[in-house]
Every structure is written in structure tokens, then in C-alpha cells.
Amino acid sequence: MGKVILQASRVSKCYGKKQVLDKTDISISAGECVVLCGGNGAGKSTLIRILTGIEKGTTGKVAFPEAGGKSYSFMPDHMEFPKEMTALEILTYYRGFLDIGIRRAVEEVLREVGLWEKRHQKIGSFSKGMAQRLNMAQALLADVELYIFDEPTNGLDPYWVIAFKEMVESLKHKGKTVLLTSHIMRDVVDIADRVVVLFDGRIEADDSLAGLYRTYQSSNLEEVFLRIMKKQHSSKAKALSS
């Protein structure tokens, strides 16, 4: 296992009186692919936003021990691009904000996400999947140690889900680290070195796939997930009735 490159300790988040993350610890090591999964509203995006520094946790600490500062690239779950611009224009524009040493060529990235042929098309006329691939492209423009993708396979057809997974494998091959969220587990299960399951703002499981299958006596992640959910729902129900 590589060195720890991202470490979050006892991160919690409240919106008003509502607690959506509870003393969460997570660490990501160099070279691994960690999949963060959980049902709707489990807190995945909130945790990701805190890890990336877009949002501040109510308590807790996030550190990048290896880097001289933050060294990651982020694909949010949704991005609104200016409709009148083309894919080529927007990526060229974004690239301008990156340090020279980490800039990748726009053409290379557009080819990776299959948008090179559409580079002169206005973004307003993009399909959902194309817009998602453009969102992915803006994250891939930077050559960094850690890539964080929030729901990257949302809106992608099966061809592009597979292409995305191949891209993650190739990033790992280059020694890069990947953290991604998904609620469609079958999309990403085969690229995960580790799976972190969030339920109701708490990490209920953090293990390799094999470890999870052993613990939950199951052979697929959906079943593991359902068992965790059922266990949590029944202990909540018990707590309420006692």
C-alpha cells in the first residue's frame, strides 16, 4: 500500500440542526481506487465537497500529508457550462487556470472522452452523456496525483461506462489515485480496490471487495449494500420502539 495522500479525521457536517455527516474518518493511499457508495442522501457528495475544500466541515480536519498543498482534480456531480461556448473553447479556457507544469493537451483529453469530433459544437446542444463527458474532461485536463469523481457514470451509456473504467485503470497504471462516488454499484465495482459504504452520514463499511463479501456472506456488492441498509434500518426501528 502506498503512502496516505488524503486523510480526513472526524469530519462532521450539520446543516442547521440536521446532521448529515457524523465524525467520519477516511484515508486514501497513493495508487488505490476507492469507491464511496451509499443510498440517496447518505452524505457522499457532502463528504466529497468537504474533502475537496469546496465546503467546510462543521468539525474535523482534512489533510494532504504528501503534497505541498492540495494536489487533486475534481469532477463534481453536475456542472453548468456556458451554453454558447464549444467544448474546445471551454476546455481551452479552463486549461488557462492550471499551472503550466500540470496542463495536459486539450486535444488528448477531448479524444479520451470521445468529444474531439464534436469540439466545435455548442455545449447547449450537447446530450446529457456528452455534457457529463465534458465535465469529466475538465477534471482530466490536470495531470495530478489524485482524481476525485462524484457520480462519474451518471448519464453515461454502457460504452462510456466501460471507457470510463478503462480510463481509471490507465490512471492507476500511471500510479495515480482515484476516489469516486457511485450509487450504481455494478458500474464501478470491478475497478474498486476498496469500497467505503456510507449510511445516514456514517461509514458503515470500509474494506476490499473480498473483505466485504466475506463479512456479509455475499457475492455481490448490491447484496452487501442491502444487508447494511437492512441492518441499519432495523437497529433504528429498535431504537425508536424502545
Ligand SMILES: Nc1ncnc2c1ncn2[C@@H]1O[C@H](COP(=O)(O)OP(=O)(O)OP(=O)(O)O)[C@@H](O)[C@H]1O
Ligand atoms: N446545502 C444543504 N442544505 C441542507 N441540507 C443539505 C444540503 N446539502 C445536502 N443536504 C442534505 O444532506 C444530506 C446528504 O446529502 P448528499 O447530497 O451529501 O447525499 P448523497 O449521498 O450525495 O446523495 P445522492 O446519491 O442522492 O446524491 C441529504 O439529506 C441532503 O438533503
